[in-house]
Amino acid sequence: MARRRRKNKVKGVVTAVLVLAAIIAALFFGKDALFGEGGHVSDPVSGGEVQFHFIDVGQGDAALIRTEKGDILIDAGTNSSEEELQAYLDRLGVKELEYAVFTHPHEDHIGGADMILNTYAVKRVVLPDKEHDSKTFERMMDAIEAEKCEVIMATPDKTFKVGELTCTILAPISTAYTELNNYSVVIRADYGDTSVLFTGDAEVDSEAEMLERYRFKGTLDCDILKAGHHGSDTSSSQAFLDAVTPVHAVISVGEGNTYDHPKQEILARYEAMKLEIHRTDKEGSIVFTTTGGEPTRK
Numbered sequence: 380m381a382r383r384r385r386k387n388k389v390k391g392v393v394t395a396v397l398v399l400a401a402i403i404a405a406l407f408f409g410k411d412a413l414f415g416e417g418g419h420v421s422d423p424v425s426g427g428e429v430q431f432h433f434i435d436v437g438q439g440d441a442a443l444i445r446t447e448k449g450d451i452l453i454d455a456g457t458n459s460s461e462e463e464l465q466a467y468l469d470r471l472g473v474k475e476l477e478y479a480v481f482t483h484p485h486e487d488h489i490g491g492a493d494m495i496l497n498t499y500a501v502k503r504v505v506l507p508d509k510e511h512d513s514k515t516f517e518r519m520m521d522a523i524e525a526e527k528c529e530v531i532m533a534t535p536d537k538t539f540k541v542g543e544l545t546c547t548i549l550a551p552i553s554t555a556y557t558e559l560n561n562y563s564v565v566i567r568a569d570y571g572d573t574s575v576l577f578t579g580d581a582e583v584d585s586e587a588e589m590l591e592r593y594r595f596k597g598t599l600d601c602d603i604l605k606a607g608h609h610g611s612d613t614s615s616s617q618a619f620l621d622a623v624t625p626v627h628a629v630i631s632v633g634e635g636n637t638y639d640h641p642k643q644e645i646l647a648r649y650e651a652m653k654l655e656i657h658r659t660d661k662e663g664s665i666v667f668t669t670t671g672g673e674p675t676r677k
């Protein structure tokens with residue numbers, strides 16, 4: 380009896396020490412020490428919810444759409460943010476991707492593409508019809524070949540679905556641009572009344588083409604805009620913003636980046652339109668959820 384009591388006592392002390400250690404860790408390192416970056420714990424998508432994650436990858440883009448029926452990744456950050464991106468996806472319990480969209484071949488969008496393809500079961504890859512002479516691009520193409528997944532070339536109006544979520548490819552519209560950014564695959568994601576526009580680094584030339592093609596169909600009208608080209612003044616033309624009329628603008632950007640993104644002029648444009656501005660450099664990863672009505676920030 381005495382021994383057993385002693386055992387329980389030891390167990391109690393161990394528990395107390397563990398709880399104390401967790402509290403101290405949280406006090407010293409913030410809640411990230413317990414819950415990881417962004418502060419939210421992994422939870423499965425349920426109850427008809429869809430989540431839009433704009434993942435903090437520094438100066439680059441990576442977004443994840445989670446549905447009950449599967450996940451879609453749009454861009455994979457830089458080479459140097461691979462580990463953070465993998466940790467983020469692992470924390471959410473991501474094992475496979477229904478689609479991985481790599482918007483255009485710049486390193487800040489496809490740097491982690493090889494890691495994604497080598498780590499997760501990727502069923503389909505969506506790419507613009509544009510090659511690029513870089514080691515990063517080569518690594519991505521080799522990884523696609525090794526994964527043996529279906530490759531879908533992005534053409535306007537092509538749609539794909541995961542459960543009740545529909546993605547429509549809006550751009551690239553032309554087949555030849557001088558600026559690589561304009562090859563960016565632009566995707567509109569619709570779930571119930573929620574629409575999110577993922578623009579990659581599409582610049583004003585691509586925006587003008589989208590305006591011409593979709594303006595009168597209301598296709599550009601969205602609730603959340605992933606700000607084009609990290610909030611650069613090469614994108615977010617007033618005419619484009621007037622057609623998109625977003626409530627939220629999410630800027631995926633690195634703190635203290637050398638490009639001076641986002642540009643003051645663009646922030647002023649957003650502010651004048653009273654958009655709610657969300658920035659990964661200031662807030663870390665940003666998550667919106669919806670069950671088909673208005674999207675809300677998690």
Ligand SMILES: [Zn+2]
Pocket residue numbers: 439440485487488580608609
């Ligand atoms: Zn970029």
